[in-house]
Amino acid sequence: MDSSQLDYYRQVIETVLSEYAAIPYSYAPIEAELVFDRTRDRYLWMDVGWDGERRVHGCLVHIDLIDGKIWIQRDGTEEGIAADLERAGIPKDHIVLGFRPPELRQYTGYAVA
Template sequence: MKGEDNIDRDRYQVLRAGWLQKKGVYGVLIHIDLRGEKLWVQYDGTEVGVANELMEAGIPKTDIVLAYHSPFIRQYDDFAVG
């Protein structure tokens, strides 16, 4: 977009790409946005859960938003609401 060439968007993704049998595979495994002081987990396709890994790395639950949950559900998930 015009005028946005140098804007940092603070969006991070982990992708997988390769082959499964004879078929090419490509997709997002993790998508996290940084908004203010919070980590917004937009998508988590891992078994362990990226939020758990973030907590093990020392990031408190109050700084992690499970954005893939609706705002209504977030009030009950023990993480930041937003």
């Protein structure tokens, strides 16, 4: 993968995650925190805060860029972050649903690895 395509993938991931993180929670003081590590090509959307007396601290979305493909390691969105990446122009064969077992990925319509 050339550097311009890699930069494009990084920008798409950052834009999609930023759009999600901009939506405020209406029921609790929970903040969306984004972690963009372009050196290691890791991208996280974390939720941090309190829901009443319950501490909220968890990863909603985790994406890695590995060997020119976008690996979705965790996806806590309703529709699926892969659909947003597709709408932004990322081909399905460059998206791996890493949270699916390897033997089932062939049936997802996305890349196997």
